[in-house]
Amino acid sequence: MRGLAVASPLPPAAAAARRWPRASFSGRETSTQCWKYDLSQDRSLGGSLRIGQSQGSLLRHHSTNLLRPAAAAISVEQDDINTYLPKGDMWSVHKFGGTCMGTPQRIQSVADIVLGDSSERKLVIVSAMSKVTDMMYNLVHKAQSRDDSYMIALEEVFEKHMAAAKDLLDGEDLASFLSQLHSDVSSLRAMLSAIYIAGHATESFSDFVVGHGELWSAQMLSYAIKKSGAPCSWMDTREVLVVKPSGPNQVDPDYLESENRLQKWFSRQPAEIIVATGFIASTAENIPTTLKRDGSDFSAAIIGSLVRARQVTIWTDVDGVFSADPRKVSEAVILSTLSYQEAWEMSYFGANVLHPRTIIPVMKDNIPIVIRNMFNISAPGTMICRQPANDNGDLDACVKSFATIDNLALVNVEGTGMAGVPGTSSAIFSVVKDVGANVIMISQASSEHSICFAVPEKEVAAVSAALHVRFREALAVGRLSKVEVINGCSILAAVGLRMASTPGVSAILFDANINVRAIAQGCSEYNITVVLKQEDCVRALRAAHSRFFLSKTTLAVGIIGPGLIGGTLLNQLKDQAAVLKENMNIDLRVIGITGSSTMLLSDTGIDLTQWKELLRKEAEPADLANFVRHMSDNHVFPNKVLVDCTADTSVASHYYDWLKKGIHVITPNKKANSGPLDQYLKLRTLQRASYTHYFYEATVGAGLPIISTLRGLLETGDKILHIEGIFSGTLSYIFNNFEGTRTFSDVVAEAKEAGYTEPDPRDDLSGTDVARKVIILARESGLTLELSDIPVKSLVPEALASCSSADEFMQKLPSFDEDWAKQRSEAEAAGEVLRYVGVVDAVNQKGQVELRRYKRDHPFAQLSGSDNIIAFTTSRYKEQPLIVRGPGAGAEVTAGGVFCDILRLASSLGAPS
Numbered sequence: 001m002r003g004l005a006v007a008s009p010l011p012p013a014a015a016a017a018r019r020w021p022r023a024s025f026s027g028r029e030t031s032t033q034c035w036k037y038d039l040s041q042d043r044s045l046g047g048s049l050r051i052g053q054s055q056g057s058l059l060r061h062h063s064t065n066l067l068r069p070a071a072a073a074i075s076v077e078q079d080d081i082n083t084y085l086p087k088g089d090m091w092s093v094h095k096f097g098g099t100c101m102g103t104p105q106r107i108q109s110v111a112d113i114v115l116g117d118s119s120e121r122k123l124v125i126v127s128a129m130s131k132v133t134d135m136m137y138n139l140v141h142k143a144q145s146r147d148d149s150y151m152i153a154l155e156e157v158f159e160k161h162m163a164a165a166k167d168l169l170d171g172e173d174l175a176s177f178l179s180q181l182h183s184d185v186s187s188l189r190a191m192l193s194a195i196y197i198a199g200h201a202t203e204s205f206s207d208f209v210v211g212h213g214e215l216w217s218a219q220m221l222s223y224a225i226k227k228s229g230a231p232c233s234w235m236d237t238r239e240v241l242v243v244k245p246s247g248p249n250q251v252d253p254d255y256l257e258s259e260n261r262l263q264k265w266f267s268r269q270p271a272e273i274i275v276a277t278g279f280i281a282s283t284a285e286n287i288p289t290t291l292k293r294d295g296s297d298f299s300a301a302i303i304g305s306l307v308r309a310r311q312v313t314i315w316t317d318v319d320g321v322f323s324a325d326p327r328k329v330s331e332a333v334i335l336s337t338l339s340y341q342e343a344w345e346m347s348y349f350g351a352n353v354l355h356p357r358t359i360i361p362v363m364k365d366n367i368p369i370v371i372r373n374m375f376n377i378s379a380p381g382t383m384i385c386r387q388p389a390n391d392n393g394d395l396d397a398c399v400k401s402f403a404t405i406d407n408l409a410l411v412n413v414e415g416t417g418m419a420g421v422p423g424t425s426s427a428i429f430s431v432v433k434d435v436g437a438n439v440i441m442i443s444q445a446s447s448e449h450s451i452c453f454a455v456p457e458k459e460v461a462a463v464s465a466a467l468h469v470r471f472r473e474a475l476a477v478g479r480l481s482k483v484e485v486i487n488g489c490s491i492l493a494a495v496g497l498r499m500a501s502t503p504g505v506s507a508i509l510f511d512a513n514i515n516v517r518a519i520a521q522g523c524s525e526y527n528i529t530v531v532l533k534q535e536d537c538v539r540a541l542r543a544a545h546s547r548f549f550l551s552k553t554t555l556a557v558g559i560i561g562p563g564l565i566g567g568t569l570l571n572q573l574k575d576q577a578a579v580l581k582e583n584m585n586i587d588l589r590v591i592g593i594t595g596s597s598t599m600l601l602s603d604t605g606i607d608l609t610q611w612k613e614l615l616r617k618e619a620e621p622a623d624l625a626n627f628v629r630h631m632s633d634n635h636v637f638p639n640k641v642l643v644d645c646t647a648d649t650s651v652a653s654h655y656y657d658w659l660k661k662g663i664h665v666i667t668p669n670k671k672a673n674s675g676p677l678d679q680y681l682k683l684r685t686l687q688r689a690s691y692t693h694y695f696y697e698a699t700v701g702a703g704l705p706i707i708s709t710l711r712g713l714l715e716t717g718d719k720i721l722h723i724e725g726i727f728s729g730t731l732s733y734i735f736n737n738f739e740g741t742r743t744f745s746d747v748v749a750e751a752k753e754a755g756y757t758e759p760d761p762r763d764d765l766s767g768t769d770v771a772r773k774v775i776i777l778a779r780e781s782g783l784t785l786e787l788s789d790i791p792v793k794s795l796v797p798e799a800l801a802s803c804s805s806a807d808e809f810m811q812k813l814p815s816f817d818e819d820w821a822k823q824r825s826e827a828e829a830a831g832e833v834l835r836y837v838g839v840v841d842a843v844n845q846k847g848q849v850e851l852r853r854y855k856r857d858h859p860f861a862q863l864s865g866s867d868n869i870i871a872f873t874t875s876r877y878k879e880q881p882l883i884v885r886g887p888g889a890g891a892e893v894t895a896g897g898v899f900c901d902i903l904r905l906a907s908s909l910g911a912p913s
């Protein structure tokens with residue numbers, strides 16, 4: 001036996017070892033070095049001798065069984081050649097479906113994608129141009145039903161391909177394609193005419209006709225690739241792929257024969273790029289046939305396996321495999337990896353991934369399949385392979401996807417006589433088999449008292465009738481108690497390879513508030529299947545999906561009162577939502593906005609860029625009860641919060657119920673915390689006993705950290721002695737700006753215009769707003785005071801207290817400007833300013849609100865704008881109080897304070913800090 005002649009020196013051992021890690025070096029660093037190689041582990045060698053033809057291949061000597069890396073130029077003696085077809089990592093297989101081959105421009109893009117792949121060798125499988133396969137079947141159908149319009153239809157097929165070729169090709173390539181097209185169409189015309197005369201087409205006649213779509217698309221693409229100068233041949237896979245029928249509408253590949261034929265083919269045309277026809281094949285007797293449904297994917301997988309490809313890429317028009325049907329679950333995400341088994345399970349449960357049989361050929365050789373979008377090349381796609389690369393072991397990753405099957409019926413066979421009686425299930429399922437029904441899932445209670453199974457709804461009547469006949473006697477004597485049919489069912493399947501090793505998966509599924517009728521989980525635990533009412537299915541699918549795929553800190557937000565503060569908050573949420581999601585994994589979804597007359601609801605989140613417009617155009621009449629139901633019935637989102645941005649006492653009276661329902665509450669509205677003491681205490685007791693949160697930072701000092709500062713002091717054991725301050729942004733603004741240049745009523749109007757006042761400014765001027773804040777802080781400090789316990793000096797002239805509206809009040813206020821001017825001058829003459837202050841006297845358990853005069857150098861006299869200043873005197877801050885100062889009213893700062901509370905909530909739900 002002759003050896004191998006290597007014409008140029010071998011690569012250095014170290015470099016070679018990197019490239020062939022399983023090789024063990026023996027010999028010296030000379031041209032005589034040899035490499036032992038573990039053939040069994042290397043799919044590039046396929047366990048038998050392969051000889052490479054370029055640098056980077058492995059050569060094995062027959063007699064010594066030693067392998068060595070090939071050098072750039074090798075001359076190989078004919079005797080030593082087992083095969084001409086190089087196999088292994090150098091091959092990359094691509095498949096482009098009809099949509100990808102839909103137009104000449106797309107065919108050109110396909111050519112560009114193929115040329116852009118740097119693999120040493122490429123095998124490209126193509127489908128017919130979109131719609132062509134249907135057109136071809138239609139030709140056969142017309143001809144055999146003796147409809148002579150088949151001639152016109154054939155002409156259309158011809159025109160379509162001629163037009164595409166003229167767009168795509170030119171010169172000699174175009175001429176030779178068109179000449180082939182002419183000749184093919186002539187033979188088709190003859191064959192269709194024969195079919196027309198016979199009024200019948202055999203399957204192979206039909207397959208012969210139909211396969212032309214692929215023959216033409218493959219030739220066009222190969223010419224388009226060749227145009228760029230790349231060496232490319234096209235392959236009629238009927239010469240290579242041999243299959244045998246294995247059932248109705250099903251064929252099995254004959255790998256051995258196909259491999260032999262492929263090698264022969266390659267020895268004739270050893271091109272670096274081969275464009276091959278998908279879908280078509282032939283029998284061992286060379287009769288044309290097809291690979292049936294999803295045939296081109298199957299062709300790609302078989303050929304990928306024959307050449308032991310590095311990868312098979314299936315190009316399509318979606319970014320990859322979704323975690324659930326995106327038409328049903330808008331939150332569905334593209335999965336980066338899937339195991340073969342997961343892809344298999346998903347296909348079974350109706351996900352449009354790959355036909356299970358497409359996976360078999362590549363699975364045996366561990367060849368990854370990548371699903372990619374040819375219209376979005378930047379998307380990495382989904383890789384289907386043996387071991388998911390990003391399998392990081394957390395619970396979220398163990399469920400890969402959810403799929404559903406509708407229109408099922410559940411059959412439940414029940415009875416004490418079933419337990420321990422061998423053959424019952426075999427009797428049941430032989431009945432099912434006899435009526436030809438397709439069992440989708442089976443579940444048997446371990447007590448063996450019942451077996452239930454799901455079948456398509458349209459098959460259940462026959463199944464039920466046959467079971468009643470078969471078990472008539474058992475039913476009559478009571479061994480079986482019933483054969484029950486439950487119509488209108490769906491299956492929801494959770495698929496994931498790692499569910500087996502992850503505790504708690506089914507618990508999460510059940511926790512999603514799904515009313516489950518039956519459950520099945522195989523020992524392999526690749527899927528958990530639950531049967532539920534069809535009408536619940538989409539809701540359940542969304543709920544289950546959200547449990548696994550949404551961030552734990554996804555918050556469904558309902559905004560009540562989109563006025564100044566609520567509206568500003570919505571705009572802030574709109575501007576910041578993407579940043580929060582990106583940086584902190586906090587996903588905020590406003591799923592409802594209600595004003596006093598209209599409300600806007602959404603299941604998955606309102607588009608905040610147009611909330612105002614939507615609220616005008618798409619809103620429904622406001623109904624707070626329905627609004628809250630919409631929040632609590634939503635099972636997509638794990639956490640919900642209602643944000644009350646009204647000043648309404650009746651809205652505040654519902655907080656207790658909402659917290660009880662598990663809905664968190666956040667508010668700038670002071671009514672609940674300054675309302676009747678018993679209700680306040682009841683609310684706080686409930687909230688402290690639950691894990692539901694209630695935040696209200698903006699009720700005092702707007703966005704200033706007043707409540708949180710006070711809480712921090714108290715929770716760390718400090719003792720509050722005294723809290724004193726200017727708590728009203730409105731009154732602060734008024735007295736900071738009422739300096740003799742403008743009238744009192746003008747300054748009040750300015751404060752209202754600036755958004756500092758309450759919806760009715762009398763609430764500010766009357767001192768009620770300050771009294772409420774004093775009560776809130778007093779109660780927070782442990783005092784049990786009612787609002788009526790606080791003496792308040794009202795600045796509302798008695799005559800205006802009874803005005804029927806805020807507008808009327810504002811109109812009449814100027815008549816009191818003179819009184820105010822007098823008070824101000826008196827203070828000024830004494831070197832003092834007017835300031836409206838609130839006091840919590842924790843030592844004496846009292847509160848107070850009054851208009852005081854302060855010397856010009858007092859800190860309270862130094863404020864500007866809407867500044868609040870609050871001084872906490874405590875056991876720790878006794879000599880010098882702890883002071884918080886800053887703008888204490890206004891839309892942006894108040895909405896910002898409410899927003900802060902929302903993030904505090906997200907943080908207590910587990911968001912990163």
Ligand SMILES: NC(=O)C1=CN([C@@H]2O[C@H](COP(=O)(O)OP(=O)(O)OC[C@H]3O[C@@H](n4cnc5c(N)ncnc54)[C@H](O)[C@@H]3O)[C@@H](O)[C@H]2O)C=CC1
Pocket residue numbers: 560561562563564565566594595596597624645646647648651668669670698699702729755756757758759888889890891894
């Ligand atoms: N303006 C400010 O600087 C500050 C305001 N706040 C508080 O913020 C809250 C909101 O104040 P603004 O936005 O200025 O008032 P606003 O009058 O501009 O907005 C209140 C909104 O609530 C709506 N509303 C009233 N009753 C309702 C109900 N039952 N159901 C649904 N919607 C209802 C109104 O139609 C309006 O759109 C008040 O509680 C106020 O005390 C707190 C701190 C500072």
Ligand SMILES: N[C@@H](CC=O)C(=O)O
Pocket residue numbers: 698699700701702727728729730731756757758764769888889890
């Ligand atoms: N109207 C209030 C707003 C804040 O609570 C004020 O003026 O302080």
Ligand code: NA
Pocket residue numbers: 697698699700701702703704705706707897
């Ligand atoms: Na505050």
